[in-house]
Amino acid sequence: MESFRVKLAEGSSVKKVIGVVSGKGGVGKSLVTGLSACAMNRKGYKVGVLDADITGPSIPKMFGVKPIRYADENGNMIPAETDNGIKAVSINLLMENDTDPVIWRGPVIAGVVKQFWGETSWGDVDYMFVDMPPGTGDVPLTVFQSLPVDGIIVVATPQELVSMIVEKAINMAKMMDIPVIGIVENMSYMTCPHCGKPIYVFGEGKIDSYAASRGIDVLAKIPLDPEFSKKCDEGKIEEYIPDFMDSLVYKLEQL
Incomplete structure (x- = not known):
């Protein structure tokens, strides 16, 4: 796989490169990516976010x-920077209007992800979080082959169906020799x-029993919180300081 790596x-x-994945859409990968980036940034690390959900x-x-x-x-892109210094690259940062659709085929999208990694002036980054699209298609495959991914965080929700969906993401990572750092359950409770x-x-949710059966850690359980949703809608996720990210931070620091 080294031959596919992009410099x-x-x-x-x-x-460290951390992929945030799920087997299906709508479970909160971007949310977990944002929370993880903020949590590591608050610990004093230099953090980047590569938005691969094109x-x-x-x-x-x-x-x-x-x-x-x-x-x-x-000629390399200079990433945007948040108020607290998190660096970010996303296709929406390159569009005239953030509501313009991206109607591209898989190989083109995969090529853009490679450019985000290899043609961006990232500087020094301790932890790079890659927000991946759902499923096991072109882009996750491109990220796993082209980037030196140190591990993935799998995002799930409490529904019964989820164990099958999570299994797909975990099995893909296993086939690609990518370690599973742990599972985050979103919409866990209110x-x-x-x-x-x-x-x-x-x-x-049955995420605890499922994770135990696979020898995987549950890193966080994210509640439904109207205040949190409001902060995200206002572009102020960095102002939300939760108390449920400690285990995830600890695990990432051990990598």
């Missing part, structure tokens, strides 16, 4: 970053505003 732009260095990019809106309209002296107890809106 970083001159002067760039990325220590047809459904949401990283720019979540972080409130502006379009990229310039390059360095070598906290009752009156008594403070958890309410399992989609039923109590």
Whole structure:
């Protein structure tokens, strides 16, 4: 697989590459990518986000970053930077309008992902989070083959169907010799505003028993929180400081 690897732009260095994946859409990969990037940034690490979800990019809106309209002296893209210094590249940062659709075939999309990695002036990055599109198609395959991925975070929801979907993502990583860092369950519960107890809106998840059966860690359980949704819509995800990311941070620091 080394022969497929794409080199970083001159002067760039990325220590750890973390893919955020799922077997299906709508489970919150971008959310987990954003939260993970913010959590590591708050710990003092230099963090980058590569938005590989070319047809459904949401990283720019979540972080409130502006379009990229310039390059360095070598013609490499200069990533956008969030208020707290997280570097980000996304197709929506290159479009005239963020609602313009990207109607490209798989090989073209895969080529753009390679450019985001190899033709961007990333500088020094400790942790690079790659927000991948759902499934096991062209782009996840391109990322696994072209980037030196140190491990993946698999995102799931509490529904019964999810164990099968998660299994697909885990099996793909296994076939590509990519370690599974752990699972994050999104939409896990909501906290009752009156008594403070958890309410399992989609039923109590079975992610713990599934993860244990596979010898995989559950890194975080993300609640449904209207305040969090509001921060994301306003482009202020960095202002949301949760208390459920500690295990994920610890695991990433051990890589």
